[in-house]
Amino acid sequence: MSRVLVVDDDKACARTLELHLRAQGHDPVVAYDADAGLMLARVEPPELVILDIRMEGRSGLDALPDFRALQPAPEVVMITAFHDMASTIAAMQKGAADYIHKPIDVDELDAALERLLGVERPDQLLPVRDVPGGPLQMVARSRAMKEVFKTIGLVARSNATVLITGESGTGKELVAHAIHNASEQANGPFVVVNCAAVVESLLESDMFGHEKGAFTGAVGAQPGKFALAQGGTIFLDEIGEMSATMQAKLLRAVQYKEFSPLGSAATSHTDARIIAATNLDLASQVADGRFREDLYYRLQVVNLNLPPLRDRIEDLEDLVHALLVRINKEMQGGITHVDQAVLDCFAEYTWPGNVRELENLLMRAVATATGNVLAMDALPADMKRAVLPPDAPATDSFGLGSLADAERLHVQRVLQATGWHRGEACAILGISRPRLRRIMREHRLISPGSSED
Structure with missing residues (x-):
């Protein structure tokens, strides 16, 4: 049984982590700010600390060196609701062993705990200086890009x-x-x-x-x-x-x-x-x-x-917003909103030109925009042809329904069977959430009460 200290000012998140850790056979203890966590750690040193980066008062990033200076030094896993390269590199520089984003994927957390508590690791990781105003394109939610950021931190010295x-x-x-x-x-x-x-x-x-x-x-x-x-x-x-x-x-x-x-x-x-x-x-x-x-x-x-963009679709929404902020500034653009349909289309596209293709598309959209919304009409025709389904054929002479009708009926039945739970419906249908949203929008399938799952 390993003693694990959770330091997070989000009490609901801390409690959830505490219950999960106990269920996994660990001995968790919780603190709601960095200084309280250090006091607990000095009284009874933990083997591992789960430390939130941004908290009221002293930040986890600021307190990280103090946790690492404890004897014996615990492993530290940083957690955060924010996604940026600078904090990842800074955390690795200051000795963090891993970096996990909220909402926390318990499988990812368990894998990190098993790796860190199951093998000995050196007390010091190679430090790296922060990258002030890091490149906007280098944002990541995907595991592949997080690994790239960690490697940058480890090899830079x-x-x-x-x-x-x-x-x-x-x-x-x-x-x-x-x-x-x-x-x-x-x-x-x-x-x-x-x-x-x-x-x-x-x-x-x-x-x-x-x-x-x-x-x-x-x-x-x-x-x-x-x-x-x-x-x-x-x-x-x-x-x-x-x-x-x-x-x-x-x-x-x-x-x-x-x-x-x-x-x-x-x-x-x-x-x-x-x-x-x-x-x-x-x-x-x-x-x-x-x-x-x-x-x-x-x-x-x-x-x-570096992974191609099609293999890091989780990063797409962050990339779109980060690039638009920069492009709006550089081109005196005025796009302030993005249509969800555009993001769904982006998620289905294969991006042969990767981030450069996305950047060029957004630059063209900003340059030709007539309003403040990035909508489907701003996308090139070849992209929409590659992603969107063709118009459904009409009912034939035998009175049989079209493929679109069959799709609508089948998706509706699956949604009803799952209580309109989109995650379960996607698993049964074998499709992504963006594709399910598009099908529901095309066929005007609306869940009772129009509530999200």
């Missing part, structure tokens, strides 16, 4: 080379910026090299610089991106597009942190952290002989794979 992979538009440069901003190099430059945008004949000079007279037109010495990134981070975007010749030249810079400008026999050194990114499968590129194996392994000391 070291100077290890990082390879960021993921489909085009998933936010690889944003993640590179986040690692830089949370690292010891945060005050240094963040220098970008787009390996696909610079022609090969100029890429070597762009990366390593050149001396006067190194080639026709070189009228003076010019430092390259590696030199400009001294004391900071160099981000090698679209690294998979680099030619074999340039891969060989880059290997030396990655392996030994040294390079020679074009036209110079002197060796220059760099302390810049190297972060590379690609939307290609570099392992396949290596197998096919299109990418150097030795460079591949030098680049992926830490591999951070």
Whole structure:
């Protein structure tokens, strides 16, 4: 039986956690503010603390180092009703072992407790500095993105080379910026090299610089991106597009942190952290002989794979609101509301262009808006064709009902059988909640009293 301290000023949430923990065989104790929790912990040290981030008086984030300083140091799981990257990184920096959002998924909580109480873990996790005003696109409710944020927090302190992979538009440069901003190099430059945008004949000079007279037109010495990134981070975007010749030249810079400008026999050194990114499968590129194996392994000391937007649909609503706030400000837009039908449509769409496609769509919507609501008429026709069902066929000559009629009757019967409980209905029908809402809206299926489940 493990002693678990719950610290949360939401008494209903704290009580629910207490009952669940006791049912799972733990020995829970509850405090409603950080200082009271610390007093209890000093009297009888817990093995684990469940700590709310935002509370009246002293915040959980502020009290976290004090809980971690207890002897023996308890594991700390942060809980919060808010979803932002900055607090996740700050919590990991200060020693949190995990980070769970409200409303709390008890399966996720139980898995965290089993992991933390069942194995020994080091008292110190790698610290990371907060990211003030972190990128608005980097919000997350999905477990996959929470893991990305945690990894950023854990790798930022070291100077290890990082390879960021993921489909085009998933936010690889944003993640590179986040690692830089949370690292010891945060005050240094963040220098970008787009390996696909610079022609090969100029890429070597762009990366390593050149001396006067190194080639026709070189009228003076010019430092390259590696030199400009001294004391900071160099981000090698679209690294998979680099030619074999340039891969060989880059290997030396990655392996030994040294390079020679074009036209110079002197060796220059760099302390810049190297972060590379690609939307290609570099392992396949290596197998096919299109990418150097030795460079591949030098680049992926830490591999951070970003999920496509279709695999993190839980983040969509937050992303839409965060992006609209930023786009409205940048474009002097006036969209203040989003139609639920738009969010339902977004949830059904596959997003081949990922977050970049969503951002571009919202920019177009703001630019062409005639009112203050983001409605279905703002969406491109190809998106609606891909998501919305075609018009139902008319009743045939045999007097049989249409497919739409059959759908309406079946969904209505399932809803009635479940007492209009949408969650149970979705499970029986094998569809998502957004799709069920759309079907109900199309067929005007209204629950008795129009109450939500």
